[in-house]
Amino acid sequence: MLMILVYLFAVLGVSLLLLAAVLQYRLSRPRAAGHSGATHALSAFSLKFPQRFITPDESHLIALDEEGQALAIGLLHPGKPEPATATMYTFDAILGAEIVENALTLSKVSKTSRISTSAPRTRAGAAASYEFTEAVPDSIPAEEIRELTLKIYFSSADTPVVSIPFLPPRLPARKTDLQYSAALLEAQQVHERIRDIVSA
Secondary structure, eight states, X not given: OHHHHHHHHHHHHHXXXXXXXXXXXXXXXXXXXXXXXXXXXXXXXXXXOOEEEEOTTSSEEEEEETTTTEEEEEEOOTTSSSOOEEEEEEGGGEEEEEEXXXXXXXXXXXXXXXXXXXXXXXXXXXXXXXXXXXOOOTTSOOXXXXXXXXXXXXXXXSOSEEEEEOSOSSSOEEXXXXXXXXXXXXXXXXXXXXXXXXXX
């Protein structure tokens, strides 16, 4: 009986040592994820990309190089061992962009129409019209935002549209959340840069 216990503890000890060695190896291995992976993916192109935007959930990277007239969109894999990848587009290939919230377009710009659905501008001397609405009580919950996406349109047959989510897919956000405000601000900054490119 004593010999069986000795062998059992010997096998248990060896298996624990092997498990510790495997864990140490996996933890010490360098991973190509996150910002360093994005830098590595962009280094494949011979451009500088001084303007970089990373989505709040760190799943996508948008980089602009005005001198080289190029835009790169990177797909990151935070927390995963997959390497980051990036695709480069020239400014001439950009047809337009729009910000979509819960399947509704918040703002849109394109080379052909140059239509923007942002807040209307009033002309000087034009009569202002006012609408009176009832006050909304505080007890009504704010609208849930399940989607906040920047769509960029290209003149490419392979990839005509790239959709970049700016809200993490976990839980819906509300318009009063700081996470939503930060995501919307980041999407608007990228959208404004694309508006400048399309309008040039």
